[in-house]
Amino acid sequence: MENIRNFCIIAHIDHGKSTLADRMLELTGVLHTTENAQVLDSMDLERERGITIKAKSVRMPFKSQDGKDYILNLIDTPGHVDFNYEVSRSLKACEGAILLVDASQGVEAQTIANAYLAIDAGLEIIPVINKIDLPNAMIDECRQQLQDSLGIPGNTALLVSAKDGKGVNDLLEAVVTLVPPPKGDVNEPLKCLIFDSFYDTYRGVIPHIRVFSGSLKHGDKIMIKSTGQVHEVDEVGYFTPALTPTEKIQAGEVGYVGAIIKKVGSIHVGDTIVSPDFPATPAIPGFRHSQPMVFCGIYPISTNDYVKLTAALEKFQLNDSSIVYEKESSAALGWGYRLGFMGMLHMEITLERLKREYGQELIATMPSVIYKVYTTDGQFSLIDNPSKFPDPSRIDRIEEPVVKLQVIVPNEFVGPVMELSDAKRAKLVAMDHPDRKRALLTYDFPLAEMITGYYDKLKSVSRGYASMDYEFTGYQAGDFVKVDILVKENQVDALSFISVRQSAQPKAKGLIHKLRKLIPRQMFEIPLQAAIGAKVIAREDIVALRKDVLAKCYGGDISRKRKLLEKQAEGKKKMKMVGAVVVPQEAFLLLLKMEE
Amino acid sequence: MRGLYVHIPFCVKKCAYCDFYSLPDRQSAMQSYVQALLIEAEKYQGLDFETLYFGGGTPSLLGAENLRVLSDGLRKLFRVGVTLSLDTNGTNVSGNLQRDSSLDFHRSQNDKTEATIEVNPESAAPDFLKAALECGFNRISIGVQSLNDAELKAVGRIHTATQAIDAVKQAQAAGFQNISCDLIIGLPGQTWRSLKSSISKLLALKIQHISVYCLSLENETPLADDPPENLPSDDKQVELFEKAAALLKSLGFGHYEISNFALPDYECQHNLNYWREGEYLGLGPAAASHLETIRFKNKPDLDVYLKRPTAQTTEVEQLDREDKAREETILRLRLLQEGINLSQLRQKYGMLPTQEIVDNLAAMAASGELTREGVTYRLHPAYIMTSNQIFARIMARD
Ligand SMILES: Nc1nc2c(ncn2[C@@H]2O[C@H](COP(=O)(O)OP(=O)(O)OP(=O)(O)O)[C@@H](O)[C@H]2O)c(=O)[nH]1
Ligand code: SF4
Numbered sequence A: 001m002e003n004i005r006n007f008c009i010i011a012h013i014d015h016g017k018s019t020l021a022d023r024m025l026e027l028t029g030v031l032h033t034t035e036n037a038q039v040l041d042s043m044d045l046e047r048e049r050g051i052t053i054k055a056k057s058v059r060m061p062f063k064s065q066d067g068k069d070y071i072l073n074l075i076d077t078p079g080h081v082d083f084n085y086e087v088s089r090s091l092k093a094c095e096g097a098i099l100l101v102d103a104s105q106g107v108e109a110q111t112i113a114n115a116y117l118a119i120d121a122g123l124e125i126i127p128v129i130n131k132i133d134l135p136n137a138m139i140d141e142c143r144q145q146l147q148d149s150l151g152i153p154g155n156t157a158l159l160v161s162a163k164d165g166k167g168v169n170d171l172l173e174a175v176v177t178l179v180p181p182p183k184g185d186v187n188e189p190l191k192c193l194i195f196d197s198f199y200d201t202y203r204g205v206i207p208h209i210r211v212f213s214g215s216l217k218h219g220d221k222i223m224i225k226s227t228g229q230v231h232e233v234d235e236v237g238y239f240t241p242a243l244t245p246t247e248k249i250q251a252g253e254v255g256y257v258g259a260i261i262k263k264v265g266s267i268h269v270g271d272t273i274v275s276p277d278f279p280a281t282p283a284i285p286g287f288r289h290s291q292p293m294v295f296c297g298i299y300p301i302s303t304n305d306y307v308k309l310t311a312a313l314e315k316f317q318l319n320d321s322s323i324v325y326e327k328e329s330s331a332a333l334g335w336g337y338r339l340g341f342m343g344m345l346h347m348e349i350t351l352e353r354l355k356r357e358y359g360q361e362l363i364a365t366m367p368s369v370i371y372k373v374y375t376t377d378g379q380f381s382l383i384d385n386p387s388k389f390p391d392p393s394r395i396d397r398i399e400e401p402v403v404k405l406q407v408i409v410p411n412e413f414v415g416p417v418m419e420l421s422d423a424k425r426a427k428l429v430a431m432d433h434p435d436r437k438r439a440l441l442t443y444d445f446p447l448a449e450m451i452t453g454y455y456d457k458l459k460s461v462s463r464g465y466a467s468m469d470y471e472f473t474g475y476q477a478g479d480f481v482k483v484d485i486l487v488k489e490n491q492v493d494a495l496s497f498i499s500v501r502q503s504a505q506p507k508a509k510g511l512i513h514k515l516r517k518l519i520p521r522q523m524f525e526i527p528l529q530a531a532i533g534a535k536v537i538a539r540e541d542i543v544a545l546r547k548d549v550l551a552k553c554y555g556g557d558i559s560r561k562r563k564l565l566e567k568q569a570e571g572k573k574k575m576k577m578v579g580a581v582v583v584p585q586e587a588f589l590l591l592l593k594m595e596e
Numbered sequence B: 001m002r003g004l005y006v007h008i009p010f011c012v013k014k015c016a017y018c019d020f021y022s023l024p025d026r027q028s029a030m031q032s033y034v035q036a037l038l039i040e041a042e043k044y045q046g047l048d049f050e051t052l053y054f055g056g057g058t059p060s061l062l063g064a065e066n067l068r069v070l071s072d073g074l075r076k077l078f079r080v081g082v083t084l085s086l087d088t089n090g091t092n093v094s095g096n097l098q099r100d101s102s103l104d105f106h107r108s109q110n111d112k113t114e115a116t117i118e119v120n121p122e123s124a125a126p127d128f129l130k131a132a133l134e135c136g137f138n139r140i141s142i143g144v145q146s147l148n149d150a151e152l153k154a155v156g157r158i159h160t161a162t163q164a165i166d167a168v169k170q171a172q173a174a175g176f177q178n179i180s181c182d183l184i185i186g187l188p189g190q191t192w193r194s195l196k197s198s199i200s201k202l203l204a205l206k207i208q209h210i211s212v213y214c215l216s217l218e219n220e221t222p223l224a225d226d227p228p229e230n231l232p233s234d235d236k237q238v239e240l241f242e243k244a245a246a247l248l249k250s251l252g253f254g255h256y257e258i259s260n261f262a263l264p265d266y267e268c269q270h271n272l273n274y275w276r277e278g279e280y281l282g283l284g285p286a287a288a289s290h291l292e293t294i295r296f297k298n299k300p301d302l303d304v305y306l307k308r309p310t311a312q313t314t315e316v317e318q319l320d321r322e323d324k325a326r327e328e329t330i331l332r333l334r335l336l337q338e339g340i341n342l343s344q345l346r347q348k349y350g351m352l353p354t355q356e357i358v359d360n361l362a363a364m365a366a367s368g369e370l371t372r373e374g375v376t377y378r379l380h381p382a383y384i385m386t387s388n389q390i391f392a393r394i395m396a397r398d
């Protein structure tokens, strides 16, 4: 065990974690060339967007200059705040963390947030400044920022270029010397933590584990501590990054275990695996629960697909334990689920993954935060779905979730950032200067305002230089109303939304206008209305369709005309009926992106 | 009932809106094309046809000589122009066969034998019209499109209003007593004034049939690539169409199919057969056929057709009974006067395959989109211009 080193790479988004991992894989001979960059970003979505979504483990052999052979287990983590839960779980499988700082960007919001996560988890931190090949690298500033914002001695930071590989060998040597070897006894009863998992059609649930004591091999019996269920081990192995079977894995190691666990839901990320011979082995404290910030309803386009959706969600959750979901139903959309996400990007990615990996064609309703609604009878309830709001007459007051938002921004952009934040009802609570050139703005920020495009705007007003991090702090009262949308007098519950009273009307007008463009003209006039209670605050009408006819000369080519009509009929099937009106699914999808 | 369609895929110049299979600058191939047609026709030797239709393209570009060669050749292979009488359902009640006589084509008011040739105004020369008559054609369809020079020019038609009027007069002078003209609704700059004037002038010439088509922007046509600003909107087209229909009806023309108006007894038998799910053979590239419930087409490619006229079949389509019944339903609903008779539909396709259609029709009658008279359903006039919505619902298979 003395020769094992478990570490992860953490950083702000885009600081070069996955690229650094590429160089390490090459240098240790795990991969010969990594022509395609960021090999660990293996998901299509990751490649398309150039970001890491899932943390990934990989084992590398390393011969150190001290002459000894080491087994290094690296976990590449995502940098985006929405995938933070991946980071915090990965930390549990490591003794050390490489804290990467982009030399051209400096310490940013997630650098700080992730560094604290690692420090709190008791990991050895190795500060590293990356991208030193860039002409605008500011190495000295980075050293100073590490010192000022994190109290990490800046002069200890190693310098690397993940692009050209400079300094990477020294970095691996540093991992060997600085990261402590794992503790734990091979001869004690088995104890493993499940820190991730996925579902394989043939082999069932495959947990990713860190073994803390004992060992595990083919034929062993294992017990899932939380449920008491016992399974027989079919295969153990480690990641290269592909699943690579091995004879056994033991205390200190990171790997996976296959036990033909077909019953989804019988095993969870955060569970402890023990030996049924020693059922009293204490569980390892699991993970704090994820705290979803944004919620939306998802519904199968065809109501018959509800069962499939249920199965897909169960499997999906094995691979993304940060989502939460529960059943819900909508008058307009039928049976579906309400999902909770860490943020808007997480929501977008999840919907896309459900579509691609599970073939689920979904309608997603407008995202909402959780409101605390006090009714006149003195009770309160937490409501994550606008359509569940009580009648306005029964509402005493409404509170909304607030986050503490920290923005690090170069001094010259402080003005625009403040302007933007003011417009979002944010309250500035502090302004500090972590270094000479930059300001750290701390806000009390209504979460609902943050999820409607704040991040994108922040990036654009600061030319990409601002970075942000946030955490939930509590609830605060406000003047809110629920806006209902009516399509030809029928209320579409899935389109209801909550807004501050002041901006309810402009929002409603914008939405109604978009809807008018999305819903095709039909045989009758369709009034579209937005209303608060009984009071209509916006209205547009879709005039009746006048022309949809084949009135063209067509010398007997009837198949072609028939096919056109068939296509038209097919298209209709993909739409939802709201009363007599057919509403295309885009009407629900596009509203996701509603801003202002 | 079976029709024969012959496609003449040649035009002097392409009109801006046209997506039919027709080629400019290829008239030098006319003679060999006629030979190719006859070779293809041989493949179907022995079939008989009740109607004949030369369409295009521009059949008047054949010229008198080619026209003679072609119709003589066809008449040797087929029995064309059987005198018969038809019931409204298109079944051949009595087939009194007479063949090899060009006289068959000159119809009396009572027999339904029909042979149509399309001509364009600029090539409707007297000698060609005379030849057509001698070849047995008894109906002529003239591509007038508009009697407003600016409108004609805007879509690249190569004739003037005066030429179009002259063509009608020439046809009458030659002896045609069954004349149809095409009009287009939605031409650039068209107004009700100009359309009304086109219609009035045409009717003053005492023609028997008018087809009124709505201009549509078809992919990859010059008009779609670069639509002029004064193109009437869809809503405007509907307004123009409805006014035109009302005017024609007031003058005694029956609105017997969505795009077609005729004086009593002058409905186009060849086209009626299409809407009645009848059989037809199409000769020439891009021509469509429907024989023994199978639909197929020739490849739209003149060059390969000239090389191997008998090996161009493509897009063969055989629908199951249920879809066939749906197809027939939507086709017959286009026949505004005739409508669709449920008991005949059931007789033809059976109870089960027509069940959903019947339910659908009943529901549509209840909602006012169709009218019902006994077991006959018809499209309600108010829904003509949105009839695709109705047809698409009939086509939808759960
Ligand atoms: N010039 C230069 N570019 C680098 C270096 N390291 C990474 N990059 C580039 O920085 C961008 C981001 O790199 P990634 O490795 O995907 O960053 P990441 O930290 O894994 O990003 P997330 O996983 O999304 O948080 C890519 O375009 C890399 O090519 C470096 O040392 N020098
Ligand atoms: S004359 Fe007829 S077939 Fe020829 S290009 Fe014009 S519209 Fe098309």
Ligand SMILES: [Mg+2]
Pocket (backbone or CB within 6 Å): A017, A018, A019, A041, A051, A052, A076, A077, A078, A079
């Ligand atoms: Mg990455």
